[in-house]
Amino acid sequence: MARGELMKKLLASYGRDDEFRAVAEQIIDEEEKKNNRVLARSLRNTLDAAPARQSKPKALAPLIPFPEAAGDFIELVEPTHSKQDIVLSSENTRVFLGLMKEFRRAEEIRRRGLPVRSKLLFCGPPGCGKTLCAEIFACELGLPLYIVKLDRLISSYLGETATNVRKIFEFARKQPSVLFFDEFDALARARDESGEHNELRRVVNSLLIFIDRITPKGFLVAATNLDKSLDEAIWRRFDEVIWFDKPDRRLTERFLRMKFKNITVAFDPISYAANLGGYSFAEIDRVSTQAIKSAIIEKRKEVRESDFRKAISDERRRKHGRTRITQSG
Structure with a gap:
């Protein structure tokens, strides 16, 4: 889509958080496709640093009496x-x-x-x-x-x-x-x-x-x-x-930013995005969570690079073990 059209959509979506972010993501994607990586990274950092507006919890649709016929399933x-x-x-x-x-x-x-x-x-x-x-x-x-x-x-x-x-x-x-x-x-x-x-x-x-x-x-x-x-x-x-595909490097970077947004770290988790190529979101989440838990267990206030590297190593062991089991089966 032409840049002018995207800018018009961005302005038109102002005040509607979900739509605004979706159009901003499109603009960043366009810049990445044009190899304007410095600009794209700067826009991404600005978007991620913006405070997310907490949407009000939505009231659930009224529930009909739970049907006994379907209750087991x-x-x-x-x-x-x-x-x-x-x-x-x-x-x-x-x-x-x-x-x-x-x-x-x-x-x-x-x-x-x-x-x-x-x-x-x-x-x-x-x-x-x-x-x-x-x-x-x-x-x-x-x-x-x-x-x-x-x-x-x-x-x-x-x-x-x-x-x-x-x-x-x-x-x-x-x-x-x-x-x-x-x-x-x-x-x-x-x-x-x-x-x-x-x-x-x-x-x-x-x-x-x-x-x-x-x-x-x-x-x-x-x-x-x-x-x-x-x-x-x-x-x-x-x-x-x-x-729903496995994340590419850009989505992996976004996921890592999200996971470590409110965590004190002694390294840059984003620098490990390339090491996590081919991993699913669940696997990256497990790596990140395990690294954070390591710092808690050791009573440290920050997550170290060694925590993250060890968590990646454990995930690789898990993945390779699963591959061996599949091949032997």
Whole structure:
């Protein structure tokens, strides 16, 4: 997008913190693509140093009486994170802001005979923010978050799983909420896979019908680490497919700034961004947390470089051990 258009969007979004930050991120991305790295770094530091305005907690949508029929399969989750706890690409930030605006103007959109996006598919490797994003998305919208308990939903008794899924969708049709299916591939596995018996094929057939027919009061969100295992017919049932990738160097730097923002350090954590290439957000979070805990255990007021280096070493040992186990299996 041309610089002039971005500047107009920036000024137009003044006073709306989320939109202002999203446009600022786009401007910084443009400067980085042009190799204006000094300017981009300066803009980034200025943006990160600006005090974040704490948004008022949003009141949850009224809860309908918890249905006994679905109670065994869903769990209400109280949010423990806010938008200050997540790092998203500028593209995903733009998508989620658009979804929130659309949700808030849903009645007006529907009155004009247009559909409202409400069925989302999150794809990407483990540890890249899918579950955390669902929690924060629900919190920002003022909607309760319900997580589907797949271990109970998938019944060992033939014929019951599709019935259980129907109960879940009936609940989502009535209750304004974010209904979150993690490990969605366990339900929506490709029907042509060898070894899949007729019961699982029937479950996928039922699932396709339920997703097609439902118009959620809030959002239906499905997440998978195994997008290639999903049945081909599943994809077109979702209004949006959002990809969560492992962070590049720029996003790693942003995450490290966030993690150490209020921590006294004796080194520059950002200088280690290149060493964390290929790590997920969850892995970088584990490294950072372990380094901070090391200082607390040693009764020091600052985190040292040696703490961080040791935490990276421990994470590498963990990753390499997992690789050996996978190869031997």
